[in-house]
Amino acid sequence: MTSLKVLASFVLKEFRQLARSPEMLAVLFLLPAIQLLVMGFAVTNEVKNVDISFFDYDKSHLSKSLIESFSSTDRFRIVPVSEAEHPEELLFKWKSKVVVVIPAGFERDCHGFAKPVLQVISDGIDGNSAALANAYVQGCILRFSQVMLQSRDPGLMKKDQGLDLIVRMSFNNDLKSNLNIIPGIIAVLVTVSSMVLSAISLAKEKELGTLEQLLVSPMHKYQLVAGKLLPYLIITLLQMQVAVLLAGIIFRISLAGSYPVLMLFSLIYLFTTLGLGIFISTRVNSQQQAMFFSWFMMVVMILLSGFFVPVQNMPKVIRGICFFNPLTHYMTVIREIVVKGSNLAQLRKELLILLSGGFIVFGFSLLSFRKRVK
Amino acid sequence: MIETINLNRKFGSFTAVDNLNLKIDKAEIFGFLGANGAGKTTTLRMLCGLLTPTSGTITVNGLNVVKNPEAVKRSLGYMSQKFSLYGDLRGIENLQFYTGIYGISWTAAKTNIKSLISQFDLDKYLKLKTSELPMGYKQRLSLVCALVHNPPLVFLDEPTSGVDPKARREFWQVINELAYRGKTVIVSTHFMDEAEYCNRVLIMQAGREEVCGNPLQLKQSHRVATMQQLFLKIAGADNAQS
């Protein structure tokens, strides 16, 4: 009972301090909203001047007019290619973002001999703009085929014939789209708020000397850590509600899976990030150092999480490292729940990994926290 | 009340506290005197269980501080050298917070500190944000915060640095009363005139005990008029601070 009161007075003090710190409040609520909006809209934004190359093996009248139809819009910039070059190589050397291969016999096929086929290969490294570029290319081709249909040439493209598009992403096979990036942003948000802010908050007490006053009190170190972390746990979960709500309102992303399951996973994941927060703060002397180390840690975690590039497309060694990154699994979980609506049973592997990760990291941080000065 | 045997503390190869043997009695005002860097803070921190000694033992009320530092903490109040209240909280909120983490009720705390607050003339300042208080009042509030749980043992690390002479006198008046009420007060200072208020002082230099005893007797035995002169005689002029 008494120990609960001790905890309560600590949490009260934390919230009072937060409420009086405009910078902290901005970091807590304004920054996430901005982050979500900017990153979210950057994704849905228009793509202009996409470098596109054509390998025209047909060299027919029709193939030329197809290529021409791409030059009439400012969405694309046609990069000329020589015969000797190879589509994948062009992408690899970043000469082009999208390559369209027009096979020999394209015009003939359009006259009803067979189903005409076009191949579109795009650079999937930047999954979002690739998705858009792809959509534009497909739109352009679709429009082209419609124009052909309406043309006076009666032999061209019977109504039921259609056109086969083989779309392929190089470097990023499972294309990420808005639906994937927004849950990813939420996962990053949760990491930032919990880890960075808890690290800074404890380091602040150290820097100001108030920590010494806490250490000399009879309060148990578990109470101290709990009192310090509980507010950030609550705030992060609150932020998450806001982010999920915004994602729904602004980006029309509704949660396919269960909300309680999402919360459960977030709660478990927070043990890891909050644990890392204390761990960092015990090893630094100032807020600045805490900020530096936690941002550094966060950047590494984000890069190795599959946020930008899917983990399965990374080299084997890096994949191994990614496995030990808790954000990788949380990101998977949050995407699975939001996009696919996966349930707890389907995510039991991630549940196990995140639970043990949280247990190890939080446990270790707690044990290494000493009620002593150095 | 407090006893240390061969107390040592090193930071790397540097010895901050060197072989200190102390005996402090109940209701005594015991002063640690010394220039900056003499090792006063380090010693006080070890006595509070905040810092582990490199070697040596400390017993407080028969309890070994090195072995169970947490047990000792309930019975002590500590005011650190650096001002360490929450500047963004009001005075009263700071008091309530420290009351809370010591696990006592606000009603009990109020009876413990009521007289102090009126004596310190703190009443009207409690509603203000702590960062907005004048230095003297910050220090007073710090002391009150260290006393919310009515500890028998009070550690004050340079409580009067940065405080004007009048406020310093008032502060010492309160310290005297605390001792009168049976509390043991361990205080560090680099003001030599404040040594006169202590029952016993220990003059430290480079982590070592130079002299220890009652100020009056020390002055007589060293044939000096003031503690300042005694300090100069012991420490050499360049180490002295007034």
Ligand SMILES: Nc1ncnc2c1ncn2[C@@H]1O[C@H](COP(=O)(O)OP(=O)(O)O)[C@@H](O)[C@H]1O
């Ligand atoms: N955490 C620490 N790490 C390294 N050196 C320290 C540490 N704390 C104190 N010292 C050194 O120990 C000496 C004594 O410091 P301190 O006890 O603070 O002196 P005082 O309180 O008498 O001014 C100083 O030289 C100081 O630099």
Ligand SMILES: [Mg+2]
């Ligand atoms: Mg000091």
